[in-house]
Every structure is written in C-alpha cells, then in structure tokens.
Amino acid sequence: MIKAKRLGYAYFETADLEQQIDYFQNVVGLTVAARDGNRVFLATNTGLLSVVLQKAAEQRCARLGFEVSPELSFEDMKKRLLADGFPSDIRSDALPGTPKSLTFTDPKGTQVDLFSEWSFLPVTPVTSGAGPNKLGHLAWVCQDPKAISDFYVNVLGFRVSDWIGDYFGFLRCGVDHHTVNFIRGPQERMHHFAFELRDPTHLHNACDLLGRKKLEIVWGPVRHGPGHNVAAYHRNPDDQMVEFFIDLDKMLDEELGYFDPRPWHGDRPQKPKVWSPNEPRDKWGLPPGPNWVRQNK
Template sequence: MLDVFKLGYVDFHVQDMEKMKQYYAEIVGFTETETDKNGSVYFSSSTDHHNIILTPSDQSGIRRFGFQYVSEHSLSEIIDHLKTLDIDASVREGGDPAAPDILTFTDPEGYAVDLYPSMEMRENRGFNKEGILPNKVGHLSIRVSDAKKEVEFYKKLGFHNTDWIEDYFGFMTCNTDHHVLNFFTSETKGMHHLAMEMRNYQHLISTLDFLRLNGVNLEWGPSRHGAGHNIACYHYDPEGNLIELFTDADKYIKELGIFDPRPWHKEFPQKPKVWSTDECLSLWGVDFEKALV
C-alpha cells in the first residue's frame, strides 16, 4: 500500500530562534529556505525543501518528525489501510510549505509522526561552502517507555528491525541504511539524538576541528559503534538536542538478512543480532568519561 523509504525531516520546539538558526545555518551549513506564517523556519540539507524545521515555542526538544513514502494510492485509501493496522491517521490541514499532502498520526509513545509522498526540491541545489555540511539527516533516536512495543508498531509501517542493544535499544530501517530510527527504553521521553551522515572519516575528523574552532565541545567519541558499525561522535546544539555525526555505517541487504560484508566485521557475515552495551558502544574498546546511554 505504501513504501516508507526515508526520514525526511525533524521539527524542533525552539526557545532561542536566533541561536538555533545560527547553529543550523552557520555550524551545520544547511540552507534556510522559508519561514511560514507561524514563524517556523525551514532548513534544507541538499535537494529537499526542508529537512530541519525550527518552530518557536516555550520549550525545547523534538516536536514531530516526517517520513517520505511512495504509493500508487490516494491519501484516503492509505488512511483506510492504516486503520486496518490500528493506526489512526488523518490529513494535516494545509500541509507544510513544499509538502502539501501530509498524513499525520500519533505513535504509541505519543510522538507526532508525518507521512508525505512528495516534497518540492529547492531551487538552488548543492551544498554550501562552510559548515559541517553533512550528506543528509541519517537517523533519529527517541526515548520510549517500551522499545519492544515501539519496534513492533513501526514494523506495521514496513520498517525492519536490524539490531538490539540488549533488550532496551532497538534499531530499525526503512531503506538500506543500518538504522533510520531507533528506540531507547528510558524513564523519560524525548529525542535521544539526531544523526547526520558525513561523507567519510576525513570529513568527520576535519569537522571536529571546525566545531572546536567554533566553540562547540564534543560530548562523546569519536569511536566505532557495534550496531551499525558507524564511526560516531556527539555534541549538543544550542538548545540541548544531542547531535551525532557519523560515517561508514553498515548497509543492510534485507533480501539476504545480512549487512554488506566488510573486512573487519567481527562476524562474517554480520547479521542482525543482540549486542552487549559495552561491545556495542565502542568496537575500538575506548572508555569515555561520559555515558552515552
């Protein structure tokens, strides 16, 4: 009925708009494309009209997130289909700039989720010249009360469960990336981190110098994770949203149930599995002073 294939955007509640705009434009290097009538500011990472939305608010943190899908069916047919899966979706009145058709629902943990079939590409394509300049917004990690239940819910939308860290951190994908979404069982709600994909290790390392020169401290890493195999490091945006920069993440071949073979996967072939926390956080065996989970 519908094929969800991409994490399209994340919308944040923002208290200090100027600081956040400065971070996403000048530090991350995204392009500001539009401000809507509600004051939400839209940023593009590349061809999409937007991948990050900053919405004025009296709080900080994630507001909603959106996935792009392809389907031959109409919005109303998809709504009927989702009803059969016990998902109560509706058409969001007016949509967003550049994405007029949006289906929206609340997931079992209370997160607002959008599904949209199309988004206009922005006119001036290409990356900016300065900033982190990630390839894309790669994956979103959110805190939930029960990761297992959340994993089962997203399976109904066609996501595959690729890995676990013990029984509290579940990884899911809707394309060939090792994970597009992951769920962290926690006593609190909200985003754990948003991850941006770098071109390669050299890009990642030079970016860490760029961050330091711009007064941004690293919180964790770099090291290589187990689940996903990604080299990752983490810092906070100006309102405390944890941002991961990563490269060299696994590609999932769902037809074979394995990750694209690499010369030093610990197992060969590497298949979806349950990792221990210590092994998963740092395959390089590095201990960091600050805990990541």
C-alpha cells in the first residue's frame, strides 16, 4: 500500500501574485526560496518547501504534495493507483528540492503529488511574519466526504482520527491528529489550510501580528474538541481561510491506538471516535464570527 507520511506543500493559484507573496512572507513568515517566472516557491525558515504560488485567473488550491514511504517504488505506486482507476505520471524536477514525483488527480479533482526523495531548500530566514514550524493540514469541502475519506484511507494509507457526525472527517498520515479534513458541502473547494506554531506565546504573538496587519481574527483563539488544537483563523488577501494552531493531539503509537494524554481530553484514553453533531465540542472559546461562517468569495 502507498503510505502517505506528511503533507509537504500546497500549490495555490492566485490572480495577484505579488500580493500573495507579500502575505506569505510578512504575515505567515515564509521565505521565497526560488522563483521561476510566474511561479514562486515559499519555504519555512528551516527550508521546508510549504507553499507554491502561481499566477492564474483566480485563486484556488490546485495541488497538494505528500511525502510517502520510500518502501514502494514509483512504478509500484503507479500500478497501485491504476488498479484503483487513477492514472498517474512520473515527473522529474517539477519542484525545487523534489527531484521526482508521481502526480495523479484524486476523486474530488485535486492534483496530488507523491514524493519520497526531497531536500531542505537553501533559504535566507525571514524575521517578518509568524514563522511557522510547518504547513500542518488542509481542509476541503466536498459532496461526499465518506467516499473521499475511504480513498485516502484505502489508497494513500491514511487513518481516520475522528468524525463529527457523518459530515466532517479528520484523517492522519503521521502522528498528528489530522493532516486532511473532508467536510460535506454543496461544491468541491478548499475550506482552510493551517500552519503549526510552536507554543502559546508564539500564537499570542501571531494574533498581535494579525491585529497590526488589520487582518480580522474570524474565529478563535479556541480550543477545539476533535484534535484539541488551540486555533485562530483569519482570511488572507485571496479570501482563503488560514489557521494558526498549537497543541494538536498526537497519536505517538498506532498500535496503542490512543492520543497522547492531555489534561484537556474529555475521554481517558482519547481514542478516535464519532463526535455528536448536536453537542458543544470546543473546550473553550467563543463561537465563530460571521466572516468565518460565510462562504469564500
């Protein structure tokens, strides 16, 4: 089986490339590691490629990159995908630091790149912006979250961490409680993406930064139920919802099957489960504001 291990990068198209570069540098705190005409490659200060921006007619998340176990060869992964009805292409040197990737289109229409060989990019660290550890997860609205979840589990090796009712799935591919979310909705679109920060002081400073930049915090800080992360959400200039989070639950041992215990857990042990859609789930914090609830432009 293909075993996804980590969310590597998200590939965003944007109508205003310079505005988005400014946002990712000066609010998120990524650094431009390379530029290739109308494509820009942004990395964390450690050199982890996290975001690719490409100029296009309008904003959308066009692709996701996942690091996979090197256990299966690219040819074997290609055969595995084809057996499930998903043709794929092997690409060479498509992105800096990633010499080879296998690309296919997932059942909801997103291009997915799988890679196992990669290197940190040489970067000049920036001191502006939040400066995250990593791109942590990405959430999608889709018409059939169960079908997409089944594909990610059966074909890409994800595990189900939690569901809220039958409309909001949380899937992990490493120790983090979720790397992808699938939320039922009328049209296929990205819901939000999230950067992991270090600790409460880092999140506090990031919220101060959003205030200085006049970017409204549309929800949070709040401690969620599923995943138990403390999260603060804002919208970037492309009206994409962006989450900064800390304290996400971790399943350190898949064989044991429970999340590493934390004082705020409601279950002891905290295991994957279906959360009731009819009960308050967040541990603390106010409900989302109108600019979180509304649809993207």
